[in-house]
Amino acid sequence: MHAFLVSVAAVSLGELGDKTQLLALLLATRLRAPVPVIFGILAATVANHLIACLIGQWAGARLDPQLLRWALGISFLVLAGWVLVPDAADAQAATRSGYGAFALTVVTFFLAEMGDKTQIVTLALAARYLTLLPVLAGTVSGMMLVDIPTVLLAGHLTRTLPLNWIRRAAALIYLALGVTTLLGGSAPRA
Numbered sequence: 001m002h003a004f005l006v007s008v009a010a011v012s013l014g015e016l017g018d019k020t021q022l023l024a025l026l027l028a029t030r031l032r033a034p035v036p037v038i039f040g041i042l043a044a045t046v047a048n049h050l051i052a053c054l055i056g057q058w059a060g061a062r063l064d065p066q067l068l069r070w071a072l073g074i075s076f077l078v079l080a081g082w083v084l085v086p087d088a089a090d091a092q093a094a095t096r097s098g099y100g101a102f103a104l105t106v107v108t109f110f111l112a113e114m115g116d117k118t119q120i121v122t123l124a125l126a127a128r129y130l131t132l133l134p135v136l137a138g139t140v141s142g143m144m145l146v147d148i149p150t151v152l153l154a155g156h157l158t159r160t161l162p163l164n165w166i167r168r169a170a171a172l173i174y175l176a177l178g179v180t181t182l183l184g185g186s187a188p189r190a
Contacts, residue, residue, distance in 0.1 A: 003129040007138025015146040028151040033101035040105025048113045049122045056126030076178030080171045
């Protein structure tokens with residue numbers, strides 16, 4: 001349960017103001033098809049985060065615990081700084097397509113999530129906890145907690161959220177994860 005809750009918190013805070021949240025907003029306003037966009041985001045996130053979890057779990061099981069502890073700790077500290085930098089919207093995803101709203105959302109969201117903060121956090125959490133389903137369920141839940149309201153409320157939501165404060169809160173969580181990992185002696189498991 002701990003891995004699930006940490007995953008939800010880390011990814012939902014990291015997603016606020018992220019380029020994929022802005023992409024969700026862009027797709028929602030351009031396509032005007034909230035249900036296919038939401039299900040497209042869900043499908044892309046499950047696929048993308050499953051890949052990240054599998055790689056993270058593989059690395060976590062095979063790397064020396066001290067090396068893993070330092071790599072994860074430093075990764076979380078880097079993410080703490082990265083989350084403070086605002087993302088720009090992905091301009092390449094804004095057109096209607098013959099593939100439909102669902103397919104367009106799956107492809108653009110999957111590609112935008114590659115190498116994104118939330119994918120890297122997912123990989124690091126899977127390596128840290130070595131438990132696939134709680135981390136995957138938590139990271140996907142965290143993404144959907146942010147992106148569903150974004151799609152449904154479109155422009156109204158992003159005008160009312162204090163994104164600088166949210167970025168700082170996410171940075172503090174990543175900083176805490178980095179420090180506790182570095183001080184923990186070895187990477188915590190499940």
